[in-house]
Amino acid sequence: MEPLALYIHWPFCLAKCPYCDFNSHVRERIDQHRFAAALRAELAWEAARLGRRPMASIFFGGGTPSLMDAQTVADLIEDARRLFDPLPDLEITLEANPTSVEAARLAAFRQAGVNRISLGVQSLKAESLTMLGRQHSADQAIAALERARKIFPRVSFDLIYARPGQSEAAWRAELRQALALASDHLSLYQLTIEPGTAFFTSHARGDIVLPDDDTAAALYDATAEEAGKFGLLPYEVSNYARPGSESRHNLAYWRYGDYAGIGPGAHGRVSVDGALLATRRHRAPEPWAERVERDGHGSTDEVPVASDERAREMLLMGLRLTEGIDEARFFTRTGIHLDAALDADILARALEADYLARDNGCLRATPEGRKRLDSLLGALVA
Ligand SMILES: C[S@@+](CC[C@H](N)C(=O)[O-])C[C@H]1O[C@@H](n2cnc3c(N)ncnc32)[C@H](O)[C@@H]1O
Ligand code: SF4
Numbered sequence: 001m002e003p004l005a006l007y008i009h010w011p012f013c014l015a016k017c018p019y020c021d022f023n024s025h026v027r028e029r030i031d032q033h034r035f036a037a038a039l040r041a042e043l044a045w046e047a048a049r050l051g052r053r054p055m056a057s058i059f060f061g062g063g064t065p066s067l068m069d070a071q072t073v074a075d076l077i078e079d080a081r082r083l084f085d086p087l088p089d090l091e092i093t094l095e096a097n098p099t100s101v102e103a104a105r106l107a108a109f110r111q112a113g114v115n116r117i118s119l120g121v122q123s124l125k126a127e128s129l130t131m132l133g134r135q136h137s138a139d140q141a142i143a144a145l146e147r148a149r150k151i152f153p154r155v156s157f158d159l160i161y162a163r164p165g166q167s168e169a170a171w172r173a174e175l176r177q178a179l180a181l182a183s184d185h186l187s188l189y190q191l192t193i194e195p196g197t198a199f200f201t202s203h204a205r206g207d208i209v210l211p212d213d214d215t216a217a218a219l220y221d222a223t224a225e226e227a228g229k230f231g232l233l234p235y236e237v238s239n240y241a242r243p244g245s246e247s248r249h250n251l252a253y254w255r256y257g258d259y260a261g262i263g264p265g266a267h268g269r270v271s272v273d274g275a276l277l278a279t280r281r282h283r284a285p286e287p288w289a290e291r292v293e294r295d296g297h298g299s300t301d302e303v304p305v306a307s308d309e310r311a312r313e314m315l316l317m318g319l320r321l322t323e324g325i326d327e328a329r330f331f332t333r334t335g336i337h338l339d340a341a342l343d344a345d346i347l348a349r350a351l352e353a354d355y356l357a358r359d360n361g362c363l364r365a366t367p368e369g370r371k372r373l374d375s376l377l378g379a380l381v382a
Contacts, residue, residue, distance in 0.1 A: 005252035009023065009261065097136065100140050186239075235322050355368055
């Protein structure tokens with residue numbers, strides 16, 4: 001039985017960041033009690049149909065889960081531990097925003113059982129934090145990081161780079177400052193313009209101009225080089241860790257393992273009675289809660305994922321990883337041989353061009369291949 005990765009979504013934020021298309025909502029008042037009860041109810045419903053199975057990780061994502069009552073986090077962890085069989089080294093991550101209010105609550109999350117924190121720092125530059133619409137200053141982010149490192153055995157933080165007008169020299173300097181504050185893990189994302197966001201409108205108007213492809217590629221190389229000097233190695237396109245400190249939860253997504261998603265808008269891929277089910281919850285928080293109160297769960301449609309779709313999803317996920325895709329596991333998870341899922345001509349050319357490598361029963365994208373992964377995947381996946 002695949003060990004389970006459990007995702008729990010908290011859909012609220014203090015403000016909506018102009019670049020973000022995650023399922024996050026701003027409310028004047030949040031009925032903490034109602035949403036806590038609904039999350040617990042939906043977790044119990046999901047566990048009842050999944051049955052007791054090994055659980056490798058829990059991830060509280062958002063939105064801004066550091067706005068949850070610590071007691072809710074504690075209750076959900078306790079429920080999950082009781083409903084599943086936690087592995088001895090269960091990883092429990094919570095995403096936190098580094099405002100001073102939330103930093104003050106970190107110890108309570110640790111007490112609730114969280115053992116890994118992921119802080120949304122985004123930038124260490126005042127003008128960039130303003131541009132990104134963040135609710136915290138660079139000093140607050142640094143203070144939150146320092147506090148987190150005293151409290152949690154594992155700490156990660158996120159930065160967004162390839163911002164408008166950012167030079168390679170400026171990014172290297174900012175990244176070096178960040179690396180001096182890092183412990184075992186960093187997520188370093190290039191800014192993307194997502195439909196439906198405020199940045200999408202500004203970008204369409206020409207008010208925001210992203211670095212061109214060559215500059216973005218140079219920034220990507222600079223990122224890997226600087227992180228490498230600190231012993232943080234890229235194990236996924238945007239994720240860097242000391243060996244052994246990779247996020248086990250996110251690895252479950254990229255290795256196409258089983259994951260259950262609880263809360264508004266959460267997705268899951270869970271094996272039930274020999275089929276892999278794609279699960280999805282209602283996105284809007286209040287209607288989701290109403291459904292849970294009425295039916296015990298807020299699921300929308302649930303469909304078994306056909307083998308060719310499993311193959312496509314596993315390729316899109318697995319080639320993001322430095323380790324690549326294990327061919328034997330690919331067959332076990334999809335029922336399709338890796339070669340049958342790929343365009344043979346593009347595969348041959350990508351191997352020849354050194355964008356892909358195939359050895360020891362694995363297919364992986366090389367660093368050059370990972371830089372152009374989207375176009376590579378578009379052509380490769382049959
Ligand atoms: C669920 S979000 C944020 C968690 C938390 N609420 C916060 O803001 O810190 C996870 C991460 O995705 C990244 N992200 C979101 N939208 C992005 C975008 N359009 N481009 C690049 N990175 C993005 C940010 O670094 C963010 O911290
Ligand atoms: S980046 Fe984080 S804080 Fe900002 S809107 Fe998205 S989820 Fe909320």
